[in-house]
Amino acid sequence: MSAPGLRERKKQRTRDALIKVALELFTTQGYERTTVDEIAEAVEVSQRTFFRYFASKEEVAFALQRIVEEEFVRALAARPPEEGPFDAMRNAVLASWDGVGDAIHEVVPVELYLRNFLMIESTPALLAAHLRRSSEMEETVARLVARREGLDVDADPRPRIAVAAFCGVMRVTGQMWGKGTDRTLEAIRALTERYLDHLGPALSLHWREPGTRD
Template identity: 50%
Template structure:
């Protein structure tokens, strides 16, 4: 089951979900898992909301209590991971520079995703496979890029807050957030096209991200000759 990621916190600060909340979370997870299974088996366009709801034995009305449309349920795991990344970024030590903090936060995100969703349709491998589905589905790609643009603004805000800067005046937070987003997207595309990395699942994805970050400094500031 695709258990929702939990934001970093102390043991004393952990929030225990009530029975009703746990039931709602299980229903949401089941809908995400069912949607991913159907999308990967028969394609996004050929899958209907009714089929997703039926796979979980709930009504269409129940589906729309959790998700506005098919796009939202398709991107749910990625959106959860992005929200978790933001929490990780906020929690990084103040002495880390912005790039170090983002690199550590994205690695922590993928390792946590791998640990909490080790297998199954809601697992990390399925989440990685969804990147391929998104790239090959114009509707999903457009929705994902819109969300990524919004996410860049959030990242820029977190960086500006960490560094005590005004993002409306200082261009660095927004510029670095945009570069970071491009690095992560290209890492996903490289992972999808690399059979050996693909077979390694989350470890291959993390290694691919690390390789891209290793090249970022030389690519931006070093001589290409």
């Protein structure tokens, strides 16, 4: 268990190096302007080896994102069963924002993760991939929520519907965070809470009179 062997350790080091170098290059020069050859050369492996570690150039850009997503799923699964689905998802997101630092920190500084996230949102090809990954995530989450509530996802559409609405708001949150000026973890945490609070009221018809302002 504690002795991974030289071979394993070497692989892990290569993998981490590829991620680190790739993200560094992506965030400084831009994703499109960075070639796989360039990354491979910087780590001193062949291009072919890069593609043995990552199925595509895209995949390496999502290496950190994957960690965060897993963190969220773990957090959701850990929520007490008394919580309704919405509170559970909401609290899981907030909890995973808190835990993100530790989870990422072992590979790269958190700041690089945030820059990486901004890059994903602003690069069309990566945004597309991100959204597809998110939709796979939605499926996972819907199943989790259904299980919590003792429902069958394939017979009852409500879990998927609720999750879709929830994730839609989360996506807007990420977007708005990227557009803003306060690019800190605290900022995105605060936005998450604020936007989710708007979801219920936003469904009602009468926006003009009362209006939860801002």
